Amino acid sequence: MRELKKNIFRVLIIALVVLVSSCKEQANNVQAEEALQNGQEHPSLILTKKGVKAIRLQLGKLPIFDKSLAAVKAEIDAEITTGIDVPIPKDLSGGYTHEKHKKNFLVLQKAGVLFQILEDEKYAVYVRDMLMAYAKLYPTLPVHPQTRSYARGKLFWQCLNDSNWLVYTSQAYDCIYNWLKEEERATLENDLFIPFANFISEGNPQFFNRVHNHSTWGNVAVGMIALVMDNDELLQKALYGLKTDNLTEGMKDNDGGFIKVEGQKVGFLANVEEPFSPDGYYTEGPYYQRYAMYPFLIFAEALNNVKPELKIFEYKEGVLLKAVDALINLSDKDGEFFPLNDGQKGMSYYSRELVTAVDIAYHFGGNNPELLSIAQKQDRVLLDDAGLSVAMGIKEGKAMPFAKKSIEFRDGPNGDQGAVGILRQGDLELVFKYAAQGLSHGHYDKLSFSLYEDGYEVIQDYGLARFVNIEQKGGGNYLKENKTWAKQTIAHNTVTQNETSHFKGKYEIGSKHHSEKYIFSSDNDTVQVASAKELNAYPGTGLHRTMALIHDQDYDNPYILDVMKVTSKTANQYDVPFYYLGQLMQTNFEYQALKEPVPLGANNGYQHLYKEALGVAKEGNAKFNWLLNNKFYSITSVTSNGDELILARIGANDPEYNLRREPTFIIRKKNAKDVVFVSIIESHGNYSPVSEFAINAYSQIKNIEVVYDDANYTAIQIETEKGKKSLFVVSNTNNIKTENHKLTINNKDVVWSGPYCLKLLN
Incomplete structure (x- = not known):
């Protein structure tokens, strides 16, 4: 009899556990259902629900992915232990408040991804709590106290860095969107994200309505948060820029650029059309091409996932994917970019922007095996669908050396x-x-x-005369x-x-x-x-x-x-x-x-x-x-x-x-x-x-x-120490390749075809 009671008790306990789990699952499903009723599916920007499932199935099987995941987990676990700090902004680049807000947006993005992959709620709690801290702070902020920029931000001294913050933070919000309560989402969107996007765009048209890497970041920041919130009004601003009826046409800013002039397109698509040549060369030079590739490709990936009908990777004959190959070819043997125009020496394809670019280009650009060899050198991948694709390609032995040859990039x-x-x-x-x-x-x-x-x-x-982010x-x-x-x-x-x-x-x-x-x-x-x-x-x-x-x-x-x-x-x-x-x-x-x-x-x-x-x-x-x-x-x-x-x-x-x-x-x-x-x-x-x-x-x-x-x-005559003479x-x-030429030099006829020749004289 006593044994029978024990068995009945065990059955009741099991039933209770199943009931609690079922209720929790139903609650999660209700939240997900609410999101779907609003036209949402999350995550959807860089991670997709399908991709998350695939990643979980491959954990422990892909060395480069597992290594990348372990490094990010160790970093974020340490940050969680340290606690949340959202200081009142006051510094230029390199100062504490600048660097802290910069670190925060990087940490937020990574913590959101960890929540999706590991299903550990501590990461969602961390993201939520930090975002709530920003939602409390942001409405109280005036423009940044440092006055150096033509477009001052609020968290940072320039809108450019504010845009960086929103690009990364949008991804974190996407990762915990379904986990959040409806009232929490309302607070974040009404007190933080919508005012933030409006400040970057409507509040700073001289920044937002340009063809420049600055405005690319601004366009993408507004576009990313628009996709998370399914806000078509903001998305249209991001893609096509602001209406300019109330703007001064041709107004110059103190950074040497211009806001919209008559007949010029603005917005994200214009920033794809104008600065890039058909070969994928970015007119500002490789240093800023590297910097701009992150927003270009992150937003392209998000648009491809959420708005596939735009066919963004086919835009301008696939120029965004061509640009990744161009950037790698614009680097030296060690992967450091040639410092054309304003460029800091030492910047290379080992940067976080190029890890993103290489992974996305491989995943969405036809699985070019040469890109896998660059990913192997980078020794890390994105913790998303694209990173999974690269990690699987490397494990399957598909990598081939990236062959750099002589090449010309049109501007x-x-x-x-x-x-x-x-x-x-x-x-x-x-x-x-x-x-x-x-x-x-x-x-x-x-x-x-x-x-x-x-x-x-x-x-x-x-290169440039600048010590980037060195406060001194x-x-x-x-x-x-x-x-x-x-x-x-x-x-x-x-x-x-x-x-x-x-x-x-x-x-x-x-x-x-x-x-x-x-x-x-x-x-x-x-x-x-x-x-x-x-x-x-x-x-x-x-x-x-x-x-x-x-x-x-x-x-x-x-x-x-x-x-x-x-x-x-x-x-x-x-x-x-x-x-x-x-x-x-x-x-x-x-x-x-x-x-x-x-x-x-x-x-x-x-x-x-x-x-x-x-x-x-x-x-x-x-x-x-x-x-x-x-x-x-x-x-x-x-x-x-x-x-x-x-x-x-x-x-x-x-x-x-x-x-x-x-x-x-x-x-x-x-x-x-x-x-x-x-x-x-x-x-x-x-x-x-x-x-x-x-x-x-x-x-x-x-x-x-x-x-x-x-x-x-x-004509130049060259004589070597070994006595060989060349002309x-x-x-x-006349640079026509098929044109025949004849020239008399020192009483001797020189005949050739094409715009130049090299001839041995002895």
């Missing part, structure tokens, strides 16, 4: 505003810029170049030297006329013009050529630069032939610098070191260069030899009598040490009308500090000479 919405050409062979990478201005982040450096070997800068582009340096924002130095023409490896920057250093002029592609040819391993013209940098002056990567089989490394042809209606002073990195070894010309370095000029960037030494060239060749990373390099340049050879260094008129003290070698021609600057740049040897042997420490070039030059053709000829006016 401009239609691909007709110049380009960036990258010539690669072996460990050498030559980056040649002949693009458009690059919006407000552009530099005045038409036809500039930089050179890399084995992932190291050899001849550098300075201007609150982590752009320094004044970005305008007085980094953007100026003399800061780059291109020609400067009369110590004046291209387009007078004025955005309004530079934004109207772009260089013109002339030649890009990379099919021949012996010689690859990129050539472009710039006819508007200086009134009455035309610039035509041709760069060739030439592989002589007698030598280990290819060399670069650089031909800059300048034609002008007047006599001018021309400067061509080479911003080499490393230690000067030797020159074949005499120079006199100044007892005390003096500024090279008074303005346009010249005020930031110390002239340290001066030489005067003779007719023939000037050689400049240096050592970098235990490798030897040389520049051999054609010179005329009286050319000045200047050794200079960055850092003049820089009392706060905002600039890097790096060297340059400048060739200056005075009182000249039409000139041709010709140089060969070589990597030719190495030094071992262990054996203390220097191998091939000297240039392999014996002589270079301009043997023909007129309006139609320029490189470029047609200056």
Whole structure:
């Protein structure tokens, strides 16, 4: 009898547990049903209900996914232990309140994802409680007390960072939406999310209604929260921008950009159409392309999941997916992006934005196996549907190396505003810029170049003058030297006329013009050529630069032939610098070191260069030899009598040490009308500090000479130390690939087809 009672009791207990579980499940189902009745299904932005189920089934089976999940879990568990802090905003970038609010939005997004995957309510509670803290704080906030930005935020000193916050936080809200009570959702939306979205958009049209990476973040922030709340009014603003009847057309902001002008589209779709070329190149440059790819692709993923009828990944012939491949190709051997325009050196495809970009591009772009090799290097994946897809591809052994080759990326919405050409062979990478201005982040450096070997800068582009998010340096924002130095023409490896920057250093002029592609040819391993013209940098002056990567089989490394042809209606002073990195070894010309370095000029960037030494060239060749990373390099340049050879260094008129003290070698021609600057740049040897042997420490070039030059053709004769003579000829006016040419040089006929030729003479 006693045993029977025990059994009955056990049955009752089991029945009670089942009943409680059933009630809890029914409650959850009621909440989910409420959401569905409102046209919602959650999660739906980056995670989907189907994706969550698939992820749970694969837990413990996919090493890279499990590793990523464990790292995020450890991070968020530690944050939960620390507690919630939502401080009153007061700081610029790098300050405590700025960094705390930034960390909060990153943590919120991750905690929301953990709740969905692990089904542990502590993460939902954490997200809810922090969002409620923000909902209590936000209505009390005025605009941010720091006044530096053209569009001040509330949580941050600029609306850009407020938009970052909402993009990430929208994802967290999506993950706990069904778990929240209806009254909690009402509080969050009415006190926080809707006012937040309205402030970013209607409250800051000069920020929201632009074609710029700033407005992309703003558009996406409003669009993401609109998708969570199923708010079509906000979604329309995000996609198409604000109505501009009450806005000042053509009003300029102090960041160098413009709000909507007559006939210009705005909104997210316009920000896909305008800055991207058909090749996926983003006109602001790879640093800001990397930054913008997160909102572009996160919103595209969300739109694809919630509004598949928009076919967003097919928009502009799939340009958002092309842009991921473009970005990877715009990086060096180590994955660091070339610092074109405003760009911080060291930014790479290991950034969180590119983890997102690679995973989404793989998942939605046809499962390109080359992207899996980049994901393997990144060693982490997104904790969502796209990350699961990548993790499964890696486990199944589908990864293939991402093959970087010589490539040209057109600039401009239609691909007709110049380009960036990258010539690669072996460990050498030559980056040649002949693009458009690059919006407000552009530099005045038409036809500039930089050179890399084995992932190291050899001849550098300075990049931006900024210490991003380091409070000690201007609150982590752009320094004044970005305008007085980094953007100026003399800061780059291109020609400067009369110590004046291209387009007078004025955005309004530079934004109207772009260089013109002339030649890009990379099919021949012996010689690859990129050539472009710039006819508007200086009134009455035309610039035509041709760069060739030439592989002589007698030598280990290819060399670069650089031909800059300048034609002008007047006599001018021309400067061509080479911003080499490393230690000067030797020159074949005499120079006199100044007892005390003096500024090279008074303005346009010249005020930031110390002239340290001066030489005067003779007719023939000037050689400049240096050592970098235990490798030897040389520049051999054609010179005329009286050319000045200047050794200079960055850092003049820089009392706060905002600039890097790096060297340059400048060739200056005075009182000249039409000139041709010709140089060969070589990597030719190495030094071992262990054996203390220097191998091939000297240039392999014996002589270079301009043997023909007129309006139609320029011919350069190259003689190596082994006695081999070659002739490189470029047609200056006819770039048709099938055109036949005949030219008589030194009483000998040279015949070829196409816009250039390289011929062995002996």
